[in-house]
Structure formats: structure tokens, C-alpha cells
Amino acid sequence: xxxxxxxxxxxxxxxxxxxxxxxxxxxxIDLILMLFLASILAIFIRSMSTFFQxxxxxxxxxxxxxxxxxxxxxxxxxxxxxxSPFTRQTQGLLKTxxxxxxxxxxxxxxxxxxxxxSFNSISLNSIFDTISKSIQPIVSGAxxxxxxxxxxxxxxxxxxFIASFIAVAPKEYxxxxxxxxxxxxxxxxxxxxxxxxxxLQHWIVGxxxxxxxxxxxATLGYWVIGLKYFVVFGVIAGFMEIIPYFGPAxxxxxxxxxxxxxxxxxxIPVLIIFLAIQFIENxxxxxxxxxxxxxxxxxxxxxxxxxxxxxLGFLGILLSIxxxxxxxxxxxxxxxxxxxxxxxxxxxxxxxxxxxxxxAHQ
Numbered sequence: 001x002x003x004x005x006x007x008x009x010x011x012x013x014x015x016x017x018x019x020x021x022x023x024x025x026x027x028x029i030d031l032i033l034m035l036f037l038a039s040i041l042a043i044f045i046r047s048m049s050t051f052f053q054x055x056x057x058x059x060x061x062x063x064x065x066x067x068x069x070x071x072x073x074x075x076x077x078x079x080x081x082x083x084s085p086f087t088r089q090t091q092g093l094l095k096t097x098x099x100x101x102x103x104x105x106x107x108x109x110x111x112x113x114x115x116x117x118s119f120n121s122i123s124l125n126s127i128f129d130t131i132s133k134s135i136q137p138i139v140s141g142a143x144x145x146x147x148x149x150x151x152x153x154x155x156x157x158x159x160x161f162i163a164s165f166i167a168v169a170p171k172e173y174x175x176x177x178x179x180x181x182x183x184x185x186x187x188x189x190x191x192x193x194x195x196x197x198x199x200l201q202h203w204i205v206g207x208x209x210x211x212x213x214x215x216x217x218a219t220l221g222y223w224v225i226g227l228k229y230f231v232v233f234g235v236i237a238g239f240m241e242i243i244p245y246f247g248p249a250x251x252x253x254x255x256x257x258x259x260x261x262x263x264x265x266x267x268i269p270v271l272i273i274f275l276a277i278q279f280i281e282n283x284x285x286x287x288x289x290x291x292x293x294x295x296x297x298x299x300x301x302x303x304x305x306x307x308x309x310x311x312l313g314f315l316g317i318l319l320s321i322x323x324x325x326x327x328x329x330x331x332x333x334x335x336x337x338x339x340x341x342x343x344x345x346x347x348x349x350x351x352x353x354x355x356x357x358x359x360a361h362q
Contacts (some may be wrong), residue, residue: 033312034159037159038160041159042073042163044204044208045199047065048066068164107260132330210239211238211239215239216238217277219235220275221276222234233258242318245303256274296321300324302324304321304324307320308320
């Protein structure tokens with residue numbers, strides 16, 4: 001009776017502890033994702049630091065400092081340069097958005113009618129009016145005065161600080177984490193972290209450079225053809241590189257639709273610019289940049305992006321691919337470790353034991 005009662009109490013304690021962990025994780029999911037993002041940035045900083053040490057024979061501390069400053073400049077400098085025209089053009093685009101939607105409805109009605117099809121209005125104007133009203137305070141700079149904007153900026157700064165600390169002394173943090181795992185699993189964790197580090201390094205390097213490459217080319221191309229709001233459309237093109245496969249096509253849809261409704265003569269040049277950028281990116285830029293590409297089937301990529309976007313919001317979209325890489329790499333290593341343990345634990349036939357004994361005597 002006492003043994004049964006102890007088992008019941010232990011089961012209740014385990015369930016309660018699990019429920020508490022789930023609750024704490026749900027309440028601190030933003031902080032967990034922030035720590036995960038900081039770890040990815042730390043991997044990027046370490047990869048740059050290693051490159052500087054090998055290339056210019058720099059001291060590790062100097063190389064780490066240069067890498068941190070380079071990352072900050074890489075992220076902050078482009079936004080600093082385009083912030084003023086981006087804000088001004090976005091405000092102008094939002095003001096003209098209702099007329100763009102009306103022109104789009106008229107365009108669809110006219111051209112679909114030629115093929116015997118009908119376009120029924122679905123109140124696109126009211127939908128985008130609601131969206132524009134929610135975006136307008138952010139674009140105009142009012143988010144700097146509200147708590148959410150300050151909190152977001154504070155989290156970004158804190159993420160950079162955490163990433164810098166991890167990048168400067170990674171062995172200290174890895175050795176501290178090892179204490180939470182039994183000695184038998186440390187070899188497994190070492191192999192897992194090595195492979196995961198390689199994958200995440202290729203992912204973040206490719207993502208940041210692809211965003212800068214595509215965003216710069218798109219902005220330059222739209223400026224050359226004289227497209228209005230070229231900075232906004234260029235930033236959208238670079239930002240949508242976060243979403244693989246259908247992100248670039250979705251980014252191209254905005255300037256194409258705008259050109260069709262407002263500047264029809266520039267619709268084809270916009271489409272040509274998009275196709276040229278995709279050709280250069282897919283056949284020259286990505287193969288040169290990623291020697292070991294992160295191969296994920298398109299359907300799986302789209303599904304996990306939508307899934308984590310629904311569950312975790314913007315950070316879920318941003319970190320969906322690395323979260324999937326962590327899960328897949330962990331599953332592969334668990335499967336390999338189970339296979340190895342099965343091979344080791346498999347009993348040998350009697351004749352094999354006899355043969356081994358004979359060899360031992362020899």
C-alpha cells in the first residue's frame with residue numbers, strides 16, 4: 001500500500017513539474033527565442049573571428065572585437081542610410097494605397113472580363129485600410145514613444161550583448177552546459193553541437209548576405225527604371241529572403257501590382273529586374289556562397305514557416321528554419337547513437353566468441 005502511494009505521489013509530482021515547465025516556457029517563449037537567436041548570432045561572430053585570425057593573424061580578442069563591430073555595422077548601417085527615404089516613401093505609399101486598390105479592382109475586372117470571368121469585390125480597400133492604420137504609427141516613428149517599441153529595442157540590444165558574450169568565450173558556456181548532462185552523453189552532445197554549428201553557420205551567413213545582395217540590387221534596379229517608392233520595394237525584396245522559395249516571388253508581387261495599376265509601362269521592367277536578380281542569386285551567388293547548402297524540401301519549408309509563424313509570430317517566421325535544423329540534426333544523431341548501441345550490444349554467435357578467444361590466446 002505504501003509503495004503504491006509513493007508511486008502515485010511521484011507520478012503527480014512529475015506531471016506537476018512538467019506542467020510548470022510548460023507554463024514557464026509559454027510565458028517566456030520570447031526570451032527563449034531571443035536566447036536562441038543570440039546563439040545563432042554568436043556562431044556568426046565566431047565564424048568571422050576565425051576567418052580574421054587565419055587571414056590576418058590577429059589576436060583572438062582583436063578578431064572578436066572586429067567581428068562584433070562588423071556585425072553591428074552590417075545590420076545597423078544599411079537601415080541608418082535608408083531610414084529617412086524609407087519612412088517618407090512608406091508614408092506616401094500608405095496614403096495612396098486606397099487608390100491603388102481601386103485601380104487594381106478596375107484592372108482585374110476589365111481584363112478578366114475579356115476571358116468571360118468575373119471579379120467580385122471582396123472589400124480589399126477596407127482590409128488594407130485596417131492594416132495601414134495599424135502600421136502607420138510604426139512607420140511614422142511613433143513606436144519610439146510607446147512601451148512595445150522600447151521593449152523591442154531593448155531586446156535587440158540585449159540579444160547582441162548575449163551573442164557577444166557567448167562568441168568571446170564559447171568554451172565557458174559549453175562547459176557550463178555539460179554539467180547538466182551525464183558523462184555518457186557528452187560525446188553525443190559534442191558531435192551534435194559540431195554538426196549543428198556548421199549548419200547554422202551556413203544558414204545565417206547565407207541569409208544575411210542574400211538579404212543585403214537582393215535588397216541592394218532590387219533597390220538599385222527600381223531606382224534606375226524610375227519606379228516610385230523604390231526604397232520600400234527594395235527593402236521588402238531583401239526582407240522577404242527570410243522566407244525561402246516563395247518569399248522572393250511574394251516580394252516581387254508588390255512592385256508588379258503597383259506598376260500595373262499606377263505605372264503600366266514599368267510593369268515589364270520590374271518583372272525583368274526580379275527575374276534577373278533571381279537568376280544571379282540562384283546560379284551564381286548562392287552556389288558560390290554556400291559550399292554546403294541547407295537542403296530542405298520546398299513543401300516542408302513552407303509548412304514549417306507557416307506553422308511557427310502561427311505559433312510564435314514574427315520570431316517564429318525568422319527562426320523556423322534553424323529550429324527545424326536543430327530538430328532534424330538532433331533526430332539524426334539520436335538515430336545514429338541508437339544504431340551504434342544496437343551494434344555494440346548485439347550478442348555474438350558462439351563461433352565468433354570461440355574465434356575471438358583463439359585470437360586472444362595467440
